[in-house]
Amino acid sequence: MKRLGIHSFVWTDGTTQQGLEMALEKSVEHGYRCIEFAYLRPELFDLDRLARKSQELDVQIGVTMGLPRDKDISSGDPDAVRAGHQMLSDAVRAVRDVGGDKLGGILYSAHTKYDRQPTGEGWKTSAGVIAEIGAEAREAGVMLTLEIVNRFETNLLNTTAQGLRFLDECGNPDVTLHLDTFHMQMEESDPAQAIRMAGDRLGYFHIGESNRGYLGCGTIAWEPIFDALLDIGYDRDVVFESFSTAVVDESLSLACAIWRNTWTENDPLAAHAKQFIEMKHAEARRRRTANAAA
């Protein structure tokens, strides 16, 4: 793992410049070296100021987002596809301008519970747009990384195997997969095996518990996951993701079905997550050394 990071929604609902700057400070205070923001509309925030502040604090910014329904590039509606293409282009530029190095999330479809089956045509259209946006992202020095999420949040890519087929369809080697333990827990028959299958096409990694709360207080088997990350030599960023109604981004809370609190105090949550991830990572390294010696 390159840097350990935290989602800004642990600190702020992300609606004000002040909130985002506070989130940068809190992340650094807790020893995190990268932070994740939701897509920042350039007309609402001072991106230059955020870029300078993140540089001063030496904390790397990454951005994730999901497309809204009326900009769904997998929808088969040409107007929506055009609007989605535009939104992704704008997002790539905003990530570059805020000094970010990656754009992840549900970029290939809407972030919603679908009421219809995906179509082959929608899949192809989406892959074509993502290939083009991947080229724009490369120009901008931004890595495009597609988050594989559970069935209630997209109908297109729910498993790593589907994601890898989609990357093949894109044919753009710069586009990578963004995996998340919360989603893998639900959809993969073997999350660790999924990580191994993704291998060097894994571009970004979210660590979240099965109930999106405190790590270790859910049903995820962490040891095989950390072993698999070591086995593939994963050397990109790992970000802790947890949401509570105590810190609310309205649209994300609705899209992610955050109906109750698994925590209310963010400081102890952030401190625990860092300790937990570093401990699990160190244990995996020790297992590896012991196995090599045996």
Ligand SMILES: [Mn+2]
């Ligand atoms: Mn995630």
